[in-house]
Amino acid sequence: MPVPELDQLAASGAPPLDATTADPDGAFEKLWRGYGPVAPVELAPGVHAWLVMGYDELRTITRDEHLFSRDGRRWRLFQDGTVPPDSPLGPMMFFRDNVIGHDGEEHRRLRRPLQEAIAGVDHRRLRRTVERLCTGLIAQVAPRGTADLVADYAAAVPLLTIGELIGLDAAQSAELLAAMHLLFSSGEQAQEGNARFEALLGGLLAAKSAAPGPDVTSALLRHPDLRSDAEVLQTLVVLVSAGNHTLISWIAQALRLTLTDPRFASRVRGGRLSVDDALDEVLARQPPMINMPARYALADVELGGRRVARGDALILGLAAASRDTRAHTPGWWTHGNRASLAWSAGPHACPARDPARTIARTAVGAAGHLLRDMRVTEDPDAIGNEPSPWTRIPRRLPVAFTPASIDPVLV
Known part of the structure; x- marks a missing residue:
């Protein structure tokens, strides 16, 4: 049997998909120069995958579910034991019995409750909820004149908002956030964070089964397409995990852009650009998910000049695709352009872009106003x-400002 091309390239030294590099854009550019739009990367010692950085190649693997599956059970390195069941990669890349893990009709069945729950969100009520939460957070830091806009603000807004939507109180939301940070790290405590994350949502599910309320969790429990509590739980896992870290990043990156990019900041102050323009530029230049796991090849196929073998894992290089000069000219993310792949594409594209924008726009605007x-x-x-x-997600965003006393009730 011929050796798969991924294994051949890995043997000569595939670079790591580095979680700590100070210059991820430079790393993507180096990969492009060395390999083209589809490059080998190392996810963990001895665990390799393709990083798909080409815009057209990404559209292919996200739209053709007959050749590229979201089902982690198809991963060759998991099947042959190279990736053990307790791998830190598991929480992000292993199969989950939910809308993310399935394709075809089963995916569409599990997606319907999620889409309907999102479609049922009242955006005016959502905006008022976010304004109230943001004002409360800002009121805590405003008198001292300094803050870390990540730890004190951006890291709290999404999960507090989502927590209210699904029926959590503030303390439970904070505990859930700590578990999710571990999960998304793909570090040594990722499995621990994943277990705690699901246990907290399981407790919420039990509480809402006993005492339903006017919240998304109770609505999911009543939905006819969800056939068990396990399916409701996994739908909550998707709703919370997909919405939280991406929103933290989007809010924090937009605040960083407006505060640290003189070109952009001057145009915002001059009224030529809006909060939405900042949000769009972040999606194009610094998407919240820089890399998204994963698709798994269902057959041997050529992609971007590479021979992808059945069972190979393909990582969606969303940030790198923004720099594909075959699809974009430099500076293509100018005013009003929303052509990025930040939301992914195809059957698994994010269904929550409208409420996500409402949350991010309100949070960024409130910080600038207050x-x-x-x-x-x-x-x-x-x-x-x-x-x-x-x-x-920025480690921190330390700022100083004119101290003020803000009444979170009256604003």
Whole structure:
């Protein structure tokens, strides 16, 4: 049997999909120069995958579910034992019996409850909820004149909002957030974080089964397409995990852009650009999910000039695709352009882009409105990002501003 091309290239030294590099864009550019739109990368010692960086190649693997599956059980390295069941990669790449893990009709059945729950969100009520939560968070830091806009603000807004939608209180939401940070790290405690994450949602499910309320969890429990509590639980897992870290990143990156990019900041202050323009530029240049796991080849196929073997894992290089000069000219993310792949594409594309934008727009706008004269107090180049091969969240965003007393009830 011929050796798969991925194994051949890996043997000569595939670079790691680095979670800590200070220059991920430079790493993507180097991969492009060396391999083209589909490059070998190392996910963990001895565990290799293809990083798909080409815009057209990404559209192919996300839309053709007959050749590229989301089902992690198809992963050759998991089947042959190279990746053990307790691998830190498991929480992000192993099969989950939910809408993400299935394709075809089963995927569509499990997606319907999620789509209907999202479609049922009242955006005016959602905006008021986010405004209230943001004002409460800002009121805590405003009197002291300094804050970390990641730890004190961006990291709290999404899960507090989603927590209210699904029926969690603030303390439970904070505990869930801590578990999710471990899960997304793909580090040594990823499996522990995953177990805690599901246990917390399981407790919520039991509480809402006993005492339903006007929340998304109770609606999911009543949905005819979800046939068991296990399916409701996994739908909640998708709703919370997919929405939280991506929103933290989107909010934090948009705030960083407006505070540290003089070109952009001057146009915002001059009224030529809006909060939505900042959000769109982040999606194009620094998408919340820089890399998204994964698709698994169902047959031997050629992609981007590479021979992809059946069972190979393919990582969606969403950030790298923004720099595909075959599809985009430099600076293509100018005012009003929303052509990025930040939401993915095809049957598994994110269904929550509208409520996500409502949350992010409200959060970024509230910070700019309530914290006067904000300025970053640290060299922006020294801030860096949280260590994760999947998401791009600033480690911190320290700012100073004019101290103020804000009444979270009256604002």
